[in-house]
Amino acid sequence: MRALLVVNPNATTTTERGRDILVRALRSQVDLEVAYTQRKGHGVELARDAARDGFDLVVTLGGDGTVNEAVNGLMTFDAGAAEGRAQERPALAVVPGGSTNVFARALGLPSDWAEGTGAILEALRDRRERIIGLGRADDRYFTFCAGMGLDAEVVRRVDQARHKGSTSTPWLYFRAIAQQYVTTNRRVPLLTLELPGEPARSGLTWMLVQNTAPWTYIGERPVDPNPRASFDTGLDVLGLLQMQVGSTARTMAQLARGSDPKGKQVLRMHDLAGFTLTAAKPIAFQVDGEYLGECDKLDFASVPGALRVVC
Known part of the structure; x- marks a missing residue:
């Protein structure tokens, strides 16, 4: 499984050491590439490019803003794809790294990044996933x-x-x-x-x-x-x-x-x-x-x- 980890280096609750631990843990289960967001909106581009390049999974490490950008990249990588056909785009995994992490917690994931990492690794091992609906305001998608x-x-x-x-x-x-x-x-x-x-x-x-x-x-x-x-x-x-x-x-x-x-x-x-x-x-x-x-x-x-x- 090819996966891209999209990291917000300014995420509130993570450290460089913690990010290294996450990368090593994910690489034990997937063929992982890592990309760091450099500006507002960069997460959209990274996730969109990953979808176009045939990645199977996009993982985010950051807060709800990072998640939102990745979701918008996944949803808009192919203008011809139907909105409701989830199988046509890569899956999303969320490691909480922000101050609130509403989306991750709404999914039932822990709010702590280390515990969240463990939950994602377990879900990957068990091939456990869920199909969810989104909201859209004009051309901007939102999760919660x-x-x-x-x-x-x-x-x-x-x-x-x-x-x-x-x-x-x-x-x-x-x-x-x-x-x-x-x-x-x-x-x-x-x-x-x-x-x-x-x-x-x-x-x-x-x-x-x-x-x-x-x-x-x-x-x-x-x-x-x-x-x-x-x-x-x-x-x-x-x-x-x-x-x-x-x-x-x-x-x-x-x-x-x-x-x-x-x-x-x-x-x-x-x-x-x-x-x-x-x-x-x-x-x-x-x-x-x-x-x-x-x-x-x-x-x-x-x-x-x-x-x-x-x-």
Whole structure:
């Protein structure tokens, strides 16, 4: 089996020694090549080239951003390949190396890179894999979530802080949430949700889209606003219809406690095949915790049977 290991050298929880151990362990089972990402988007290119060159497996060592880039490379290497035909592209294996590792943990893998390596090696020995569905926002695929509005602005603030030397911690995210909430104009509805054959839902100030559960973690605690979301179903959404101080604080507290968000301002939908989000003006958006800029329209789709995952 030919495999490419895509390594993010800046991954939060790994060291050079740990990477060497991983490489030796993988080479005991597969014909391995190693490539290091050098810039944003490089993981897409590496995974796409591996698929075109006939590799059987792409392994990532990094956080959710590294995984997302590899997934997009695998999904776009052949413009003529059908989205839902997972057998037409290499399998993916994920060794957690980031601060949160939502995708790996959603698959049931350990959050520690060493334990995760052991789980992947066992799965390779047993030839154990799973076919999962993905989400897509325009031409960008995502594994567990996408968002327009509040969460994307928080991700942007966290990215800016990390570029200035801050460490990715739950406290950094809490601080970014508080700062963003204070500066957001809560009186201006921005988003409209359009479903085929249904009246449009307007007046939304934030929209979270999940391809699986949970949405994220606070330390070891999962944050699970749409607990029925699954790799095996369509997309789930959570939207806020307004951002008044009391109602929004109550919703955020419900999320932090791990309980289902409730209230007149909360819009939730399950197992959607596709929909469109439009904004009155360009608004921040993110996929899998990666800030991608601003836009005023996104077409979302569920892509079932998209990818083989070793787990």
